[in-house]
Amino acid sequence: MGGTFDPIHLGHLAAARVAMECAELDRVLFVPSGTPPHRGPAVASGAQRLEMSRLAIDSESAFEVSDVEIRRGGTSYTTDTLRELKRERPGDQLFLVLGWDAARQFSSWREPEEVRRLATIVVVSRPGSESPDATMLVAAGLDPAKTVLCVRPTPDISGSALRRAIAAGEPVRDLAPAVERYIAKHRLYMDNRDVGC
Ligand code: ATP
Numbered sequence: 664m665g666g667t668f669d670p671i672h673l674g675h676l677a678a679a680r681v682a683m684e685c686a687e688l689d690r691v692l693f694v695p696s697g698t699p700p701h702r703g704p705a706v707a708s709g710a711q712r713l714e715m716s717r718l719a720i721d722s723e724s725a726f727e728v729s730d731v732e733i734r735r736g737g738t739s740y741t742t743d744t745l746r747e748l749k750r751e752r753p754g755d756q757l758f759l760v761l762g763w764d765a766a767r768q769f770s771s772w773r774e775p776e777e778v779r780r781l782a783t784i785v786v787v788s789r790p791g792s793e794s795p796d797a798t799m800l801v802a803a804g805l806d807p808a809k810t811v812l813c814v815r816p817t818p819d820i821s822g823s824a825l826r827r828a829i830a831a832g833e834p835v836r837d838l839a840p841a842v843e844r845y846i847a848k849h850r851l852y853m854d855n856r857d858v859g860c
């Protein structure tokens with residue numbers, strides 16, 4: 664499961680649990696991105712997003728964090744990441760977990776057919792986006808017969824809303840307590856100019 668994780672929040676953890684159950688996965692690997700190709704850079708640094716991800720998954724033995732994209736640096740393309748993960752973990756069958764807002768952009772990705780070849784795509788519905796069905800998967804360039812579709816509720820949380828709330832000085836829930844403490848300690852997202860979108 665990739666993302667900017669800027670910051671990682673309870674919606675990400677819920678989506679990972681939904682994907683594990685629905686696609687019968689053994690583990691979920693959270694992969695914070697380097698520079699994302701489709702959007703502005705993250706507000707927090709790669710090292711900070713990695714650390715927050717590690718703090719967030721702390722008590723879940725089926726969750727892991729990978730620094731593969733941040734270590735590689737530069738713009739992160741999922742196709743490169745999947746190739747690298749295949750090399751690192753030759754015995755593993757790879758699945759790519761995407762929220763529907765991310766999955767609907769799939770055909771604009773670099774080498775989408777290579778991504779589909781390297782991993783089975785798992786699409787999780789996302790509050791605020793219409794619930795995906797087979798026709799919508801086809802429109803997004805995904806083959807419904809080869810995609811695992813998980814339409815299950817997850818909390819309506821987004822990184823952008825959290826960044827805005829923190830910058831406005833509003834109290835935030837929706838974060839793992841250790842991540843909340845890390846953000847407060849490092850005064851992340853508190854400066855309005857850095858909020859991003
Ligand atoms: P931002 O608002 O900065 O884009 P975000 O909350 O969308 O933050 P991302 O890092 O962009 O977080 O998302 C990583 C992945 O997690 C994407 O595939 C996204 O669809 C999925 N995701 C994020 N939040 C949820 C949620 N509440 N429910 C289901 N999937 C989610």
Ligand code: MG
Pocket residue numbers: none
């Ligand atoms: Mg997002």
